[in-house]
Amino acid sequence: MAAQAKVAPEGLLLDDVILRAEQITKIYPGTVALNKVDFNVYRGKVNVLVGENGAGKSTLMKILAGVEQPTEGRLLLEGREIAPRSPREAEHLGIGIIYQELNLFPNLNVSENIFIAHELTHGGVVIQQQEQERRARALLERLEHPIDPKMLVQDLRIGQQQVVEIAKALALDVRILIMDEPTSALSDAEVRVLFKVIDELKANGVTIIYISHKLEELLQIGDYITVLRDGHKVAEAPMSQVNLAWIVERMVGRDTASDYRPPQHPFGDVILRVEGMSLPKHGGGELVSDVSFSLRAGEILGIYGLMGAGRTELFECLMGLRPQATGEVWLAGKKLSGGIDQRIAHGLVLIPEDRQREGLVPELSVAHNMLLASLKRYLQRFFLSSAKENASVARMINDLAIKVANPQFPVASLSGGNQQKVVVAKGLLTEPKVLLMDEPTRGIDVGAKQEIFDLARRLAARGLGIVFVSTELKEIMTIADRILVMSKGKITRELSRAEATQQALVEASAIGHELVRKDS
Amino acid sequence: MADAKLQSSETVSIARTFRGRVTLQGLLVQLRAFIALILLLTFFTIVSEPFTKESNQIILAKQVAINAILGIGMTFVILTGGIDLSVGSIVGLTGMIAGGLINEGLVLEPLNKVVYFNVWMVGLISILVGMFVGLINGILITRFNVAPFIATLGTLYMARGFSLLRNNGATFPNLIGKPELHNTGFPKLGAGTFLGLPYSIWIMIGLGLLAIFITKKTPFGRQVYAIGGNRRAAELSGVRVKTITLLTYVISGFCAAVVGLIVTSQLVASHPSTGETWELNAIAAVVLGGTSLAGGRGTILGTIVGAFVIGVLRNGMILEGLSSFWQMVITGFVIILAVIIDQVQQQLQERKR
Numbered sequence: 001m002a003a004q005a006k007v008a009p010e011g012l013l014l015d016d017v018i019l020r021a022e023q024i025t026k027i028y029p030g031t032v033a034l035n036k037v038d039f040n041v042y043r044g045k046v047n048v049l050v051g052e053n054g055a056g057k058s059t060l061m062k063i064l065a066g067v068e069q070p071t072e073g074r075l076l077l078e079g080r081e082i083a084p085r086s087p088r089e090a091e092h093l094g095i096g097i098i099y100q101e102l103n104l105f106p107n108l109n110v111s112e113n114i115f116i117a118h119e120l121t122h123g124g125v126v127i128q129q130q131e132q133e134r135r136a137r138a139l140l141e142r143l144e145h146p147i148d149p150k151m152l153v154q155d156l157r158i159g160q161q162q163v164v165e166i167a168k169a170l171a172l173d174v175r176i177l178i179m180d181e182p183t184s185a186l187s188d189a190e191v192r193v194l195f196k197v198i199d200e201l202k203a204n205g206v207t208i209i210y211i212s213h214k215l216e217e218l219l220q221i222g223d224y225i226t227v228l229r230d231g232h233k234v235a236e237a238p239m240s241q242v243n244l245a246w247i248v249e250r251m252v253g254r255d256t257a258s259d260y261r262p263p264q265h266p267f268g269d270v271i272l273r274v275e276g277m278s279l280p281k282h283g284g285g286e287l288v289s290d291v292s293f294s295l296r297a298g299e300i301l302g303i304y305g306l307m308g309a310g311r312t313e314l315f316e317c318l319m320g321l322r323p324q325a326t327g328e329v330w331l332a333g334k335k336l337s338g339g340i341d342q343r344i345a346h347g348l349v350l351i352p353e354d355r356q357r358e359g360l361v362p363e364l365s366v367a368h369n370m371l372l373a374s375l376k377r378y379l380q381r382f383f384l385s386s387a388k389e390n391a392s393v394a395r396m397i398n399d400l401a402i403k404v405a406n407p408q409f410p411v412a413s414l415s416g417g418n419q420q421k422v423v424v425a426k427g428l429l430t431e432p433k434v435l436l437m438d439e440p441t442r443g444i445d446v447g448a449k450q451e452i453f454d455l456a457r458r459l460a461a462r463g464l465g466i467v468f469v470s471t472e473l474k475e476i477m478t479i480a481d482r483i484l485v486m487s488k489g490k491i492t493r494e495l496s497r498a499e500a501t502q503q504a505l506v507e508a509s510a511i512g513h514e515l516v517r518k519d520s
Numbered sequence: 521m522a523d524a525k526l527q528s529s530e531t532v533s534i535a536r537t538f539r540g541r542v543t544l545q546g547l548l549v550q551l552r553a554f555i556a557l558i559l560l561l562t563f564f565t566i567v568s569e570p571f572t573k574e575s576n577q578i579i580l581a582k583q584v585a586i587n588a589i590l591g592i593g594m595t596f597v598i599l600t601g602g603i604d605l606s607v608g609s610i611v612g613l614t615g616m617i618a619g620g621l622i623n624e625g626l627v628l629e630p631l632n633k634v635v636y637f638n639v640w641m642v643g644l645i646s647i648l649v650g651m652f653v654g655l656i657n658g659i660l661i662t663r664f665n666v667a668p669f670i671a672t673l674g675t676l677y678m679a680r681g682f683s684l685l686r687n688n689g690a691t692f693p694n695l696i697g698k699p700e701l702h703n704t705g706f707p708k709l710g711a712g713t714f715l716g717l718p719y720s721i722w723i724m725i726g727l728g729l730l731a732i733f734i735t736k737k738t739p740f741g742r743q744v745y746a747i748g749g750n751r752r753a754a755e756l757s758g759v760r761v762k763t764i765t766l767l768t769y770v771i772s773g774f775c776a777a778v779v780g781l782i783v784t785s786q787l788v789a790s791h792p793s794t795g796e797t798w799e800l801n802a803i804a805a806v807v808l809g810g811t812s813l814a815g816g817r818g819t820i821l822g823t824i825v826g827a828f829v830i831g832v833l834r835n836g837m838i839l840e841g842l843s844s845f846w847q848m849v850i851t852g853f854v855i856i857l858a859v860i861i862d863q864v865q866q867q868l869q870e871r872k873r
């Protein structure tokens with residue numbers, strides 16, 4: 001394997017480098033994000049960039065896209081030195097970017113978002129609304145997601161928003177398109193569509209720079225791969241010469257391959273029982289349709305389904321966030337009612353899907369975020385006891401191996417994986433009986449993912465019941481003791497770990513979708 | 521054991537360098553309100569002889585106390601991302617309620633009877649009225665989803681209207697009460713002193729300490745910051761967003777009522793138009809003190825310092841005989857300057873990430 005990697009650089013010369021980053025160094029106060037990194041981008045190819053969180057991928061992309069300027073080093077586009085000082089300048093040079101975190105305006109509609117700052121106008125003054133909508137519709141159809149261009153972005157699910165983000169970049173006619181984890185919120189079917197679009201773009205001469213944590217996906221789509229670790233470039237190779245083990249080895253310097261490990265502990269009694277949970281949809285139909293299941297203490301129940309299958313909505317119903325929902329939730333023999341604060345008090349806690357928007361308060365420190373859901377536990381008469389608080393925070397940082405120099409630092413200064421651990425810690429400090437985890441590994445690196453899995457197993461071994469939602473097949477197969485598949489708001493299949501196969505899960509997750517196509 | 525020791529000493533040293541970095545890069549901006557205050561005090565001490573006189577200092581502090589108390593209540597509201605425009609009108613209304621109760625008593629028409637309360641009851645009733653207006657604000661905002669700006673703009677008009685209606689636009693003069701009615705002593709609140717300082721200053725200090733304690737040391741305070749920082753995350757953490765938000769308006773109403781009583785007592789009369797535009801002074805103090813209008817960031821101490829900056833500036837300008845028109849121009853300029861500095865600080869912090 002190593003021999004292959006050494007041979008690789010000579011083979012690289014065969015293709016044409018359109019954009020080259022030379023000896024890029026980026027220093028932030030206190031940290032060196034990039035250290036003399038070289039990065040070659042090959043014309044008309046999918047150039048994959050991988051590395052764990054904090055390896056410097058996003059920083060490098062921000063430099064290419066003009067968001068940040070390098071401390072040292074230079075960029076060569078077609079052999080000419082460039083120094084884009086803003087995303088707009090980079091766009092003029094033909095470099096577009098789709099960011100990892102969604103950058104959309106929830107208060108504007110889809111077509112307005114797609115053409116924001118590049119509005120089609122009559123004489124530079126009046127917006128050509130209908131033309132924008134027509135083109136937006138065409139773009140979305142090309143992406144096989146006929147979302148109504150007049151819909152407000154805030155009414156779209158995250159997967160749909162990601163599609164809009166991609167359409168926005170496509171509308172710019174760029175030569176080089178940077179995609180920073182475009183699939184982190186997409187289901188397999190949506191990813192396939194994206195890959196088709198990428199092939200199409202390649203055929204049209206567009207160069208792609210592609211960042212993702214889903215390594216199988218990279219093997220499938222990538223032409224060249226560059227691996228970063230701790231701000232250094234550690235390897236570059238044509239994708240045809242590498243395999244998964246090679247990538248993981250370069251990325252983390254250790255083997256993270258892991259499979260399902262059957263629990264070593266016996267399950268307890270049924271701790272969570274859901275009966276006939278339904279949630280009506282705005283304008284007819286149901287988002288969640290007559291869902292019933294039960295969960296035993298110590299068990300990890302996986303829920304798999306595509307975007308829009310109703311997994312997130314089901315969790316919201318369980319937490320009492322949807323007053324229109326009907327059905328019963330029993331926790332440890334008690335029927336739950338009331339709002340989310342009462343349900344948390346009874347021992348049910350949610351780790352939400354979108355940690356930036358729903359999990360964390362960016363202005364507050366790591367410690368204050370952790371304590372937010374369990375403040376009453378630290379009361380001594382009328383005030384919060386710092387001693388008790390600090391003890392809990394220290395325990396969680398130690399227990400979950402959260403990498404933070406000082407719990408008083410703002411939570412926004414942590415990496416994605418550590419931020420997610422803070423959200424989990426916040427949930428655990430409420431001393432729950434059941435943990436609902438909604439895509440807890442979204443947008444975090446392989447190492448942190450593994451830690452989240454290990455953590456879930458450890459918590460289950462302590463007697464917690466865990467419901468784990470994911471759109472990644474492999475993830476569900478790795479973590480869950482039992483799997484429910486949802487489609488169109490219904491549970492379409494229940495599988496024990498022994499009978500679960502990827503094939504079975506995929507088939508069950510598509511139930512309902514074919515029928516709709518036949519009808520329409 | 522050895523491991524744990526090592527870890528903790530490491531954490532301490534990192535914390536130190538972190539703090540050190542903060543003081544280096546941003547002492548000036550972090551403490552800008554304090555620095556501005558010290559600069560102003562130094563400046564007026566040098567150029568204005570009467571500024572340093574004890575009598576002037578007391579007048580200054582009394583003026584500051586009024587704005588600071590309003591600002592304390594306002595800070596809670598703004599920390600949640602809201603705004604309370606009704607506080608000036610609440611000041612006027614509670615003053616009129618107190619004045620009316622002392623001079624006219626409570627007229628129970630069907631019984632043909634007039635009830636007079638002692639000054640403690642008068643104070644309590646007035647404060648309850650202020651809190652009631654705050655409660656209405658809170659209900660409008662949390663139950664009927666009226667935008668805070670609109671809801672409190674509405675109650676600004678309504679409270680002022682009731683204040684004028686109370687005595688048909690006229691003043692309640694000479695609020696000294698009558699010994700036979702057992703309601704004397706009201707002017708003491710405005711005129712009395714303790715250790716040489718007027719009561720209003722002690723009230724400011726007391727409410728300030730209480731508010732600092734609440735924001736820093738109670739679940740309520742922590743949750744106020746969380747709501748302003750990320751409402752959705754707060755809700756999903758089980759924070760009772762609506763209840764907490766509603767309470768901040770009640771607190772603001774309470775503070776406004778306290779100010780209403782102080783001012784009425786100082787004047788020994790209640791004017792229905794007392795407190796007009798005071799809400800803007802309070803907002804200015806809050807913003808000068810570094811609280812973000814978007815919510816989630818700010819401190820009570822900052823607001824109090826902000827109130828001092830405004831008070832010293834105004835007092836000094838008056839003593840120097842600056843026209844009141846120029847005073848307005850300069851006050852406005854200072855507020856804008858403060859917000860610009862705030863933005864610079866934000867950028868510095870973000871760059872640090």
